[in-house]
Amino acid sequence: MIARALTFSLMLALCLAATGAQASSAWEAAVAADPVAEKRLQALSKELRCLVCQNETIADSNAELAVDLRREIRGMIHDGRSDNEIIDFMVARYGDFVLYRPPVKGVTLLLWGGPVVLLLLGLGALFAYLRRRAGRVGDTERPLSTEEARRLEALLKEPDNK
Amino acid sequence: MNRYYWILGAFAALVVLLAVGLGLNPRDIPSPLVGKPVPAFRLALLADPDKTFGPEELRGKPWLLNVWASWCVSCRQEHPLLVEFSKKLDVPLIGLNYKEVRGDGEFDMSKLPADEEKKLALQRATGWLRDHGDPYRLTAMDIDGRVGIDFGVYGVPETYVIDKDGIIRMKHTGPITPDVLTKKILPLLAELSK
Numbered sequence A: 001m002i003a004r005a006l007t008f009s010l011m012l013a014l015c016l017a018a019t020g021a022q023a024s025s026a027w028e029a030a031v032a033a034d035p036v037a038e039k040r041l042q043a044l045s046k047e048l049r050c051l052v053c054q055n056e057t058i059a060d061s062n063a064e065l066a067v068d069l070r071r072e073i074r075g076m077i078h079d080g081r082s083d084n085e086i087i088d089f090m091v092a093r094y095g096d097f098v099l100y101r102p103p104v105k106g107v108t109l110l111l112w113g114g115p116v117v118l119l120l121l122g123l124g125a126l127f128a129y130l131r132r133r134a135g136r137v138g139d140t141e142r143p144l145s146t147e148e149a150r151r152l153e154a155l156l157k158e159p160d161n162k
Numbered sequence B: 001m002n003r004y005y006w007i008l009g010a011f012a013a014l015v016v017l018l019a020v021g022l023g024l025n026p027r028d029i030p031s032p033l034v035g036k037p038v039p040a041f042r043l044a045l046l047a048d049p050d051k052t053f054g055p056e057e058l059r060g061k062p063w064l065l066n067v068w069a070s071w072c073v074s075c076r077q078e079h080p081l082l083v084e085f086s087k088k089l090d091v092p093l094i095g096l097n098y099k100e101v102r103g104d105g106e107f108d109m110s111k112l113p114a115d116e117e118k119k120l121a122l123q124r125a126t127g128w129l130r131d132h133g134d135p136y137r138l139t140a141m142d143i144d145g146r147v148g149i150d151f152g153v154y155g156v157p158e159t160y161v162i163d164k165d166g167i168i169r170m171k172h173t174g175p176i177t178p179d180v181l182t183k184k185i186l187p188l189l190a191e192l193s194k
Helices: A002-022 A026-033 A036-045 A064-078 A081-094 A106-137 A145-158 B002-025 B073-086 B114-132 B146-150 B180-194
Strands: B063-068 B093-098 B140-142 B158-162 B168-173
Touching: A026 A064, A036 A064, A064 A081, A064 B146, A106 B158, A145 B158, B063 B073, B073 B114, B073 B180, B093 B146, B114 B140, B140 B146, B158 B180, B168 B180
Parallel strands: B063 B093, B093 B140
Antiparallel strands: B063 B158, B158 B168
């Protein structure tokens, strides 16, 4: 248990040292050493898309731009700006595309509503099909005529001649 | 049989949808800056680093801002076109050199002090314009890329058309092609110059 705690704190120290080494100025190092600020940076950069490698967040991406934007976010955290202000800063420059979760509005209605519409269409088609099928199966479930009953009787009595 | 036509129709619709999607350029992200005032900045000039340039100096006439760097391969592609049409262009074409040194990826920035970086950036940018021609009225040096962030730069080269009130009217990401130039940029400039 103690060993695990030790390893953990060692790893934490290493991580902090690594981020500290990357930070090129005093305030960057200060933010990087502050676990709360670093957590906010992590959370924010997971919400933001890197515009260079478009399927990565700026938390995951190692593109130049992502590095720059992480530094910019660090600076804004250091200046005491709120998460919303930081997100607005990014949207004002890069548009809604920078948000990993696009906002619900006119142009994104199809994006958000599309899957629901498709699900409803599928369910509708499924129910229509099931009802038609039930109707067809129902048709065949009439009682046997006397002629059919006699044939059935004869077939059942037939000895197995294997 | 009818049912199969229906499925075929749905499949055809999907093919059309995907074909259109494949034809779109994923780099072409609409800029929220179009229709907004050009971001304020003040940067040192390439030709004379003691002097600076800010966009407010060009109030009253439309102008073009072209973001470039010597490490940017696509810039090389569009550059001859810029050199060619800048000769007949009657509006200012301003260059914004974006992260000349640190954008290159060839340098270990932790070992390069800021004044060294600046010197190297000026040297490299000047050399590149000497080799490939200088279409710009002036080039402003965005050495750390902070101004680039204000412009939402994400893929050099980028070109902005700015009107006489300092409003960004168009943004083009990627190299300018003769098509983009004659069909979009020049007509817009003609309209803005009226």
